[in-house]
Amino acid sequence: xxxxxxxxxxxxxxxxxxxxxxxxxxxxxxxxxxxxxxxxxxxxxxxxxxxxxxxxxxxxxxxxxxxxxxxxxxxxxxxxxxxxxxxxxxxxxxxxxxxxxxxxxxxxxxxxxxxxxxxxxxxxxxxxxxxxxxxxxxxxxxxxxxxxxxxxxxxxxxxxxxxxxxxxxxxxxxxxxxxxxxxxxxxxxxxxxxxxxxxxxxxxxxxxxxxxxxxxxxxxxxxxxxxxxxxxxxxxxxxxxxxxxxxxxxxxxxxxxxxxxxxxxxxxxxxxxxxxxxxxxxxxxxxxxxxxxxxxxxxxxxxxxxxxxxxxxxxxxxxxxxxxxxxxxxxxxxxxxxxxxxxxxxxxxxxxxxxxxxxxxxx
Numbered sequence: 001x002x003x004x005x006x007x008x009x010x011x012x013x014x015x016x017x018x019x020x021x022x023x024x025x026x027x028x029x030x031x032x033x034x035x036x037x038x039x040x041x042x043x044x045x046x047x048x049x050x051x052x053x054x055x056x057x058x059x060x061x062x063x064x065x066x067x068x069x070x071x072x073x074x075x076x077x078x079x080x081x082x083x084x085x086x087x088x089x090x091x092x093x094x095x096x097x098x099x100x101x102x103x104x105x106x107x108x109x110x111x112x113x114x115x116x117x118x119x120x121x122x123x124x125x126x127x128x129x130x131x132x133x134x135x136x137x138x139x140x141x142x143x144x145x146x147x148x149x150x151x152x153x154x155x156x157x158x159x160x161x162x163x164x165x166x167x168x169x170x171x172x173x174x175x176x177x178x179x180x181x182x183x184x185x186x187x188x189x190x191x192x193x194x195x196x197x198x199x200x201x202x203x204x205x206x207x208x209x210x211x212x213x214x215x216x217x218x219x220x221x222x223x224x225x226x227x228x229x230x231x232x233x234x235x236x237x238x239x240x241x242x243x244x245x246x247x248x249x250x251x252x253x254x255x256x257x258x259x260x261x262x263x264x265x266x267x268x269x270x271x272x273x274x275x276x277x278x279x280x281x282x283x284x285x286x287x288x289x290x291x292x293x294x295x296x297x298x299x300x301x302x303x304x305x306x307x308x309x310x311x312x313x314x315x316x317x318x319x320x321x322x323x324x325x326x327x328x329x330x331x332x333x334x335x336x337x338x339x340x341x342x343x344x345x346x347x348x349x350x351x352x353x354x355x356x357x358x359x360x361x362x363x
Contacts (some may be wrong), residue, residue, distance in 0.1 A: 003114050006101045008121050009197040010126070013097070015190050019183075021086045026098050036181050042083060045180045050076050055159040065157070072156045078254040079188050081141055084293055086191060089247045093198060095328055096240050100201060122123030126202055127283065130194050134276040135189045136182075141272075143197050155181060157203055171239075192255075193279060195248040199287035199331065199339070202244060206329065210301035218309035227314065234298070241291070241329045253334030276353045281347055288331050288339030294329035 016022035020038030026289075053073040060066040100106050108114050146153040152170050155177050162171045214228055216223065299322055307318045331339045 003108055003117060004101070005106065006110065006197075006201065008069070008099050008125050009194060009201075011096065012193045012197070013094070014091075016086070016194065019187055021187060021191065022090050023094050025323060026094060031091055031345050033087070038087065038288050042187075045183050046076065047079050047209075049158070049177075052158040052160070053077075053156070056157050059159060062312060063325060068096055081254050082188070082191050082251040086249075089319065092243045093194065093247045094241055096198070099240075100205075105229075105236060106205060108208075113211070116207065119248070120200060124197060127279075128196070131193075131276065131279050131283070132189055134272050134279065135185055137272040138276065139182055139185060143181060146174075153310065155260050168240050176248060191251065192283075195251060195352055196283050196287050198199045198248060199243045199284065199291055202237065202241060202329075203287065203290035203294045205233075206291065208300065209233055210294065210297045213301040214304045216305035216307070218306040218314075221312065224314060224317075227317065227321075234325075238329055241331060244333045248284070248331065248339075249333055249335065252339060253337070255280060255284070257337050282344050285339055285341050285344035289341045290338050292328060292330050292338075294336060295325075295330070298328075321328060345356075 013022050017024055020035055020041055023032065050073070053069060053076060057066050057069040059074055108117060137255060142155045146155050146255070151165060152167075154164065154170075154173055158173065158177070160173050162169050164170050209230060212226075216227060216230075220226065300326070302318060302322055305318075307315060310318065333339050333343075337343050
């Protein structure tokens with residue numbers, strides 16, 4: 001049916017194309033390391049900013065100051081790693097998106113399937129917009145509040161070859177950070193959104209496959225052809241899951257290992273940042289868990305079909321396919337962690353345990 005199957009992600013990839021973090025052409029088979037426009041855009045911002053933060057942390061002789069610098073330093077370094085990951089694997093994700101939007105195998109063939117896609121797209125758009133508001137809502141507090149300090153302070157400590165505390169020289173690093181912080185923030189949340197949508201769409205395709213398996217009837221003249229087509233669809237989804245895993249694995253892995261807490265000015269800024277950090281860890285696990293749940297439902301969907309009245313040859317095929325479904329689809333972060341809700345609870349539990357340990361050490 002006539003419906004844009006990947007509509008929400010088109011806006012995200014369009015933004016990443018503008019910032020040269022996504023292939024400009026849809027038919028790209030290898031990573032483009034000659035992307036000089038991307039280097040020209042991000043080396044002066046993210047690259048230089050990361051270097052200046054690390055130099056400040058290394059040169060610092062105060063442990064507390066070093067810890068404060070490392071908080072934002074590790075976050076920005078992880079963002080740089082996510083950008084490199086996009087340059088290396090974005091062509092894989094782009095190929096999958098193109099296949100989802102153009103291949104007849106993934107065509108929506110009924111109104112319930114269209115309704116399911118439309119509902120999940122609306123919900124994803126609302127969740128992503130809320131995440132954007134939480135993330136970008138922190139920026140004004142970070143950038144504007146230091147101007148009211150006496151003497152003026154930079155939003156984030158970083159090394160400069162001159163003494164930026166002098167009134168005349170202060171504005172150069174401040175303007176640089178005022179430009180760099182929004183750019184890095186928007187690129188970060190957009191790349192996160194693409195990762196989440198890839199998992200969401202994969203889970204939708206698995207749910208669609210489950211519905212079609214459950215609708216098989218023994219008296220259908222084209223039963224064998226439909227069944228083999230669904231088996232082919234499942235096989236292709238498992239192959240796509242490997243491609244999606246290669247695309248999101250490293251960026252999600254760094255996100256899990258680098259939870260950041262910053263001393264933000266004001267209660268409102270802290271709450272916005274806290275929500276953004278929780279969603280950054282929670283949303284990939286929610287959509288990753290949806291992939292696992294949708295894959296696990298395939299066996300029940302196949303069992304609910306009209307298989308008892310099928311001929312013996314078809315029952316053997318159905319049995320072989322159900323045995324094959326015992327190895328469900330799941331995505332991993334870094335090749336170690338299965339991306340799902342148990343990972344979120346485990347991460348939050350470890351974060352709380354670390355916080356409790358630090359509090360006890362201070363006492």
